[in-house]
Amino acid sequence: MKTSIQGAILTPFGWRLGELQHEGGHIVAINGRSVEEAEARASGAALVLPGFIDLHVHGGGGHDTMEAGEAAAHIARTHARHGTTSMLATTMTAPAEDILHAFEALGPVCRTRPANGARVLGVHLEGPYINPGKLGAQPDFAREASLDEVRALHALAPIRLITVAPELPGHIELIAQLVREGWRVQLGHSAGCYEDGVAALVAGAAGFTHLFNAMTGFHHRDPGMAGAALAHAEYSEIIPDLLHVHEGALKVALRAIPKLYGVTDSTAATGMPDGEYRLGRHKVFKCLGGVRLEDGTLAGSALTMDQALRNFVGLGLSLADASARTATHAADYLGLAGHGRLAPGALADIVVLDPSLNLTHVIIEGEAIELPDA
Numbered sequence: 001m002k003t004s005i006q007g008a009i010l011t012p013f014g015w016r017l018g019e020l021q022h023e024g025g026h027i028v029a030i031n032g033r034s035v036e037e038a039e040a041r042a043s044g045a046a047l048v049l050p051g052f053i054d055l056h057v058h059g060g061g062g063h064d065t066m067e068a069g070e071a072a073a074h075i076a077r078t079h080a081r082h083g084t085t086s087m088l089a090t091t092m093t094a095p096a097e098d099i100l101h102a103f104e105a106l107g108p109v110c111r112t113r114p115a116n117g118a119r120v121l122g123v124h125l126e127g128p129y130i131n132p133g134k135l136g137a138q139p140d141f142a143r144e145a146s147l148d149e150v151r152a153l154h155a156l157a158p159i160r161l162i163t164v165a166p167e168l169p170g171h172i173e174l175i176a177q178l179v180r181e182g183w184r185v186q187l188g189h190s191a192g193c194y195e196d197g198v199a200a201l202v203a204g205a206a207g208f209t210h211l212f213n214a215m216t217g218f219h220h221r222d223p224g225m226a227g228a229a230l231a232h233a234e235y236s237e238i239i240p241d242l243l244h245v246h247e248g249a250l251k252v253a254l255r256a257i258p259k260l261y262g263v264t265d266s267t268a269a270t271g272m273p274d275g276e277y278r279l280g281r282h283k284v285f286k287c288l289g290g291v292r293l294e295d296g297t298l299a300g301s302a303l304t305m306d307q308a309l310r311n312f313v314g315l316g317l318s319l320a321d322a323s324a325r326t327a328t329h330a331a332d333y334l335g336l337a338g339h340g341r342l343a344p345g346a347l348a349d350i351v352v353l354d355p356s357l358n359l360t361h362v363i364i365e366g367e368a369i370e371l372p373d374a
Contacts, residue, residue, distance in 0.1 A: 002028065003366065005352065007046030008035065010323055012341050015040040020048055022348035025365040029344055037318055044355055047319070050327040050340050051085025051349035051364065052305035055161060056124055056210065056237055056263035058090050058279060059300075060270040065089045066098060066280045068105035076109065076117030078271045079264075081371055082304035085349035085364045086119045086331075086339060088160055090265075092280030093127025093138040099153065106157035116369055119349075121334070122158035125150070126209065130189030131165040136214035137299035138189060139281045145174050150183070159183060160334055163209045166200035167192030179204030184334065186237075189214045190225045197228025207333060208236040210265055211253055212245050213298070230256040235333045237263040240311045241303040243290050250315060261329040262308040267291050267300035310357050319357075 002023045009016045009030055017040060018032015040047070058064060061078030063071040072089050079087055089109070091102050106123055113119045127138050129145035145164060153159060161184050164171055175185050187200050188209025193216065208215070208229045216224030229236050230253065238245060238253055240262045245253075253260050264270065268277040269286035277284050277291070284291050284299040293299045305326055312322035331340025338346045352361035362369040 005046070005048055005350065005361075007048045007352065008040035008043055009048040009342060010050070010320055012343055015320070017043060017045060020342065020350070022350070022363070022366050025348055026338075027342060027344055027346050027348050030342065037320055041319065041355065046360065047353040047355070047357070048342065049319075049323045049351050049353065050342050051351050051362065052083045052309070052326045053330040053336075053340055054079060054084045054087045054264050054266075054305050055261075055330050055334070056090050056126070056265045057084075057087045058092065058266060059268035059277075060266050062268050062272050062277065064268045064278045064280065065106070066092050066094060066102050067278070068101050072106055072109040072120060073114035073117060076114045076120055079266070079304065080116065080118040080362060080364060080369045082271070083306045083309075083351040083359050083362050084118045084304075085351075085362070086121050086336075088122055088124040089120050090124040090126050093130060093135070093141045094280055095141055096149070098281075099128070100156075103153045103156040110157050113365070116367075119364065121336070122160035123153075124161040124163070125153070125159050126163045127189070129162070129164045129168070129171070131168060131191045133191045134165065134189045134214045136189060137279060137282060137284070137293055137297055142189075144168055145171055147174060147177055150178065161186060163188045164200070164205070165190040165192060166205065167196040172199050172203050175200055175205050176203040187215075187225060187228075191216055192225050194223040194225070194227045194231075197225045198232060201228065201232055206235060208233060210244065210263065211236045211238040211257075211260070212249055213239065233257045235259045235261070235329065237261055239263060239265050239301055239303065240308050241290075241301045242311055244298060244301065247315060254315070254317070259329040259332065261325045261333065262305070262312065264303040264305060264308065265300045266303055269302045270304060272302075306351075306357075306359050313357065
């Protein structure tokens with residue numbers, strides 16, 4: 001049976017004031033007249049956007065991906081309530097047995113979407129192939145990359161992204177091999193120089209992990225890994241919580257990188273009150289909107305994607321541009337046809353917001369997700 005949503009609908013061809021119909025988990029029709037964004041927002045109609053896509057999720061709702069068991073399903077439900085319709089479960093740098101244990105639990109949740117939860121598209125393997133001098137909040141178990149290990153883990157749960165520090169011995173050659181075998185590789189947790197970043201991009205790396213954080217910064221005589229991203233990247237993730245990256249640096253990145261997209265880098269503290277939580281083998285603390293280690297180091301975030309959208313708009317982006325940076329660009333980065341856009345034939349992954357950009361409805365594959373009481 002067809003279900004209809006009335007409102008101002010953001011399509012790949014602009015705004016339509018009218019009706020979206022979906023059936024069987026897919027959008028079947030969008031009808032209405034074309035309007036500019038100013039009219040769409042001034043109309044007072046519900047704002048209908050593509051569901052959010054988050055490619056960097058460590059946790060939420062008190063659960064951490066590395067816990068294994070039912071943790072990923074709980075995390076997927078927490079983020080669905082904030083408009084995330086697809087996500088990557090993101091692992092931490094850890095001993096091999098810990099990562100293996102996490103992957104064994106992630107396989108089933110990647111194959112079947114949890115009831116009332118976001119779709120877990122696969123895994124972002126953020127560690128352990130990173131520089132031990134740029135751990136950030138990662139535990140101290142960094143090591144050189146192993147193609148055999150990646151293959152073995154992928155057999156348990158699909159790996160969609162791999163973060164690599166390109167300056168480590170053999171990593172440039174390994175990046176090329178990983179790309180040949182079909183994996184998306186991005187650069188992060190790196191003490192490498194600008195030239196290392198460029199060489200990795202030439203080898204096939206396609207993006208950067210939480211731009212500016214846990215990488216060599218930009219200086220006009222030593223542009224660093226951040227400079228390689230600003231000069232050459234088409235895609236990069238960034239954490240738009242306004243804690244990890246200053247507003248001015250966010251604006252620089254928005255001007256420099258055409259398809260910059262937001263991620264949460266969320267932790268078990270997301271959607272939870274202030275207090276103590278786990279991030280892999282670390283103890284972390286949520287306080288004043290941020291998540292930190294005992295020494296004060298930022299340790300992931302408590303950000304949700306609906307707040308990321310509002311933060312982008314607050315920086316001066318149009319709602320259409322903010323939507324692209326919380327849905328469409330991430331879908332395109334992973335080559336996900338039918339995701340991240342509202343068009344006939346696309347998945348019925350939809351968020352509906354009021355004029356103040358607060359969520360009122362979340363729909364995943366045509367299923368209405370239960371939202372918490374306001």
